[in-house]
Amino acid sequence: MTDDDVKQFGDIRLERVREHVWEMPREGEMRVPARVLASEQLLEQIRQDKTLEQLRNATHLPGMTKHAICMPDGHQGYGFPVGGVGATDAEEGCISPGSVGYDINCGVRMMKTNLTYAELEGKEEELVDALFANVPSGLGGGGIVQGDVDAVEGVLDRGVDWALEHGHAVEDDLAHCEDEGRRPDADPDAVSQKAKDRGKNQLGSLGSGNHFLEVQRVTDVFREDVASEFGLEEDQIVVLIHCGSRGLGHQVCSDYLRKIEKEHGDLLDSLPDKELAAAPAGSELAEEYYGAMCAAINFAWVNRQLIMHRTRRVFERVFGRDWEAMEMDLLYDVAHNIAKKEVHEVDGEDRELYVHRKGATRAFPAGRPELPSAYRDVGQPVIIPGSMGAGSYVLRGGERSLDLTFGSTAHGAGRTMSRTQAKQEYWGETVQDELRDQQKIYVKAQSGATVAEEAPGVYKDVDEVVRVSDELGIGDKVARTFPVCNIKG
DNA sequence: ATGTAC
Numbered sequence: 197m198t199d200d201d202v203k204q205f206g207d208i209r210l211e212r213v214r215e216h217v218w219e220m221p222r223e224g225e226m227r228v229p230a231r232v233l234a235s236e237q238l239l240e241q242i243r244q245d246k247t248l249e250q251l252r253n254a255t256h257l258p259g260m261t262k263h264a265i266c267m268p269d270g271h272q273g274y275g276f277p278v279g280g281v282g283a284t285d286a287e288e289g290c291i292s293p294g295s296v297g298y299d300i301n302c303g304v305r306m307m308k309t310n311l312t313y314a315e316l317e318g319k320e321e322e323l324v325d326a327l328f329a330n331v332p333s334g335l336g337g338g339g340i341v342q343g344d345v346d347a348v349e350g351v352l353d354r355g356v357d358w359a360l361e362h363g364h365a366v367e368d369d370l371a372h373c374e375d376e377g378r379r380p381d382a383d384p385d386a387v388s389q390k391a392k393d394r395g396k397n398q399l400g401s402l403g404s405g406n407h408f409l410e411v412q413r414v415t416d417v418f419r420e421d422v423a424s425e426f427g428l429e430e431d432q433i434v435v436l437i438h439c440g441s442r443g444l445g446h447q448v449c450s451d452y453l454r455k456i457e458k459e460h461g462d463l464l465d466s467l468p469d470k471e472l473a474a475a476p477a478g479s480e481l482a483e484e485y486y487g488a489m490c491a492a493i494n495f496a497w498v499n500r501q502l503i504m505h506r507t508r509r510v511f512e513r514v515f516g517r518d519w520e521a522m523e524m525d526l527l528y529d530v531a532h533n534i535a536k537k538e539v540h541e542v543d544g545e546d547r548e549l550y551v552h553r554k555g556a557t558r559a560f561p562a563g564r565p566e567l568p569s570a571y572r573d574v575g576q577p578v579i580i581p582g583s584m585g586a587g588s589y590v591l592r593g594g595e596r597s598l599d600l601t602f603g604s605t606a607h608g609a610g611r612t613m614s615r616t617q618a619k620q621e622y623w624g625e626t627v628q629d630e631l632r633d634q635q636k637i638y639v640k641a642q643s644g645a646t647v648a649e650e651a652p653g654v655y656k657d658v659d660e661v662v663r664v665s666d667e668l669g670i671g672d673k674v675a676r677t678f679p680v681c682n683i684k685g
Numbered sequence: 686a687t688g689t690a691c
């Protein structure tokens with residue numbers, strides 16, 4: 197090993213295993229080593245905050261297997277890094293709400309169209325205004341559906357099946373969503389009344405922060421055969437929807453963090469950070485949290501479904517054609533913040549694990565039984581949004597992901613500065629004017645401050661993140677898109 | 686991310 201192959205950041209040591217793979221050797225109370233998957237350039241950004249320390253802390257979680265892993269877009273989060281993957285034994289390990297994240301099933305879906313960029317040019321302002329007027333966004337309440345108690349119960353229990361029953365989905369949408377849009381382990385009774393109350397008037401709403409709806413054009417195709425299977429080609433218009441489970445998921449996370457801290461104090465005392473609070477596998481709270489989290493997963497899927505279906509109606513008005521004629525079909529919906537029971541090979545043995553992916557995307561290659569039939573022979577689509585001034589990517593689950601990352605890859609570009617700092621560096625209106633005048637990107641937002649917080653300059657280079665994923669073989673580049681219209685909170 | 690704190 198040469199000097200170039202070792203990095204010492206304070207008391208944290210990283211050893212290069214090979215290109216883009218850095219290992220933090222096991223020491224002290226660490227149960228497993230940790231790994232950072234990053235280029236030198238991205239590692240230099242990752243080391244700037246508490247990401248590496250949080251990654252090391254995560255290796256202390258009971259039942260952690262193989263490695264705690266940090267993706268190329270990793271940054272500091274609540275307890276567990278955003279861009280982190282940790283797989284714990286589902287019988288002898290634990291489940292940790294902070295390792296899922298507050299925004300349960302924050303994620304993205306991509307809807308295709310058969311429109312070309314040429315057909316949209318000149319209509320950008322009309323389209324962005326119509327989307328903004330019809331898709332609720334911003335903090336607080338107001339959704340596409342004003343839900344009552346029964347509606348929320350149905351959504352939590354049946355996910356996108358509920359949307360289908362109520363005319364907000366078609367069968368084909370279910371066939372192109374993970375779990376067909378319905379987590380079978382959902383337990384609505386484990387979701388507090390307070391969480392349900394917060395969620396009932398947020399069904400079909402974008403929220404705030406980095407959440408958005410973006411109309412994009414496909415600018416590059418890297419793997420022609422896979423793109424063709426996915427139904428993507430250059431110049432095509434697609435729609436990307438990025439949002440989560442709103443106040444409901446947030447409430448589920450905080451409810452269970454509080455309960456688990458109280459009930460499992462011994463386990464908490466054995467961890468280096470209280471924010472990693474975890475319930476032992478098999479305990480009542482582990483089961484309840486898992487059921488509640490799965491219900492929140494359903495809520496987020498329905499949220500994205502309602503927004504997508506409303507978007508079809510908006511396109512119908514703007515383009516004067518039926519959405520079916522515009523072939524506005526769902527490509528796929530991917531979760532960025534969940535824990536899920538999955539079987540993976542560990543030391544030559546198949547074991548059931550809680551795979552925590554926080555700011556990480558499942559990236560299963562061809563052949564995994566969980567994949568819908570449309571993608572079983574090609575591998576699942578992985579959708580990685582960039583900032584509103586940069587491209588986004590469609591990848592395909594890579595052959596090496598099962599071996600390296602429990603079937604996962606990155607989820608986005610990742611911030612480089614805090615929201616507070618961003619507001620000091622940028623002014624929302626100026627950002628909007630520049631995007632429009634220099635790149636023909638039309639942004640409309642509830643708040644100028646949000647635009648400043650999400651300015652393209654506050655994000656890492658998504659091209660570099662995707663390059664690492666592709667070169668590692670965990671997620672293969674298929675296509676790149678570029679923004680046309682963007683609405684946000 | 687989030688009725689931006691308990």
